[in-house]
Amino acid sequence: MKxxxxxxxxxxxWKDRLEQEDExxxxxxxxxxxxxxxxxxxxxxxxxxxxYFRSRPTDKYVRALLIRYGSAxxxxxxxxxxxxxxxx
Numbered sequence: 001m002k003x004x005x006x007x008x009x010x011x012x013x014w015k016d017r018l019e020q021e022d023e024x025x026x027x028x029x030x031x032x033x034x035x036x037x038x039x040x041x042x043x044x045x046x047x048x049x050x051x052y053f054r055s056r057p058t059d060k061y062v063r064a065l066l067i068r069y070g071s072a073x074x075x076x077x078x079x080x081x082x083x084x085x086x087x088x
Contacts, residue, residue, distance in 0.1 A: 018050070021050070022082050025052045025082065026082045026083075029054055030052040030053060030054055030082060031053070031054060031055070031056075031081060031082055032052070032053040032054070032055065032056050032057065032079060032080070032081060032082065033050060033051070033052055033053070033079070033080050033081075033082055034049075034050070034051045034052075034053070034057060034062055034065070034077055034078070034079050035048065035049075035050050035077065035078050035080070036048065036049050036050075036051075036062065036065075036066060036069075036071070036076060036077035036078070037071075037073070037076040037077070038066065038069045038070065038071040039071050039072045039073040039076065040070070040071075040072065041070065041072045049069060051065065052082075056079065057079060059079075062077050062079065063075075
């Protein structure tokens with residue numbers, strides 16, 4: 001059986017910040033969230049973005065968003081309802 005590692009403090013803080021931001025955006029009327037990784041064309045560190053929407057964005061729209069952010073990978077994203085919690 002595989003042992004589960006306990007979450008480290010930095011991850012807990014990051015997760016808590018995301019949950020707080022989700023709650024704030026929910027109060028502002030947003031219902032959908034896109035969590036996406038931006039992969040540089042030149043290598044180096046990847047980064048993530050979180051964008052909020054009032055209606056469900058299409059995959060085509062999210063790919064266009066990733067192009068604007070300069071991502072080399074247009075498939076590394078997840079669209080979720082805000083009430084589904086933190087994305088994996």
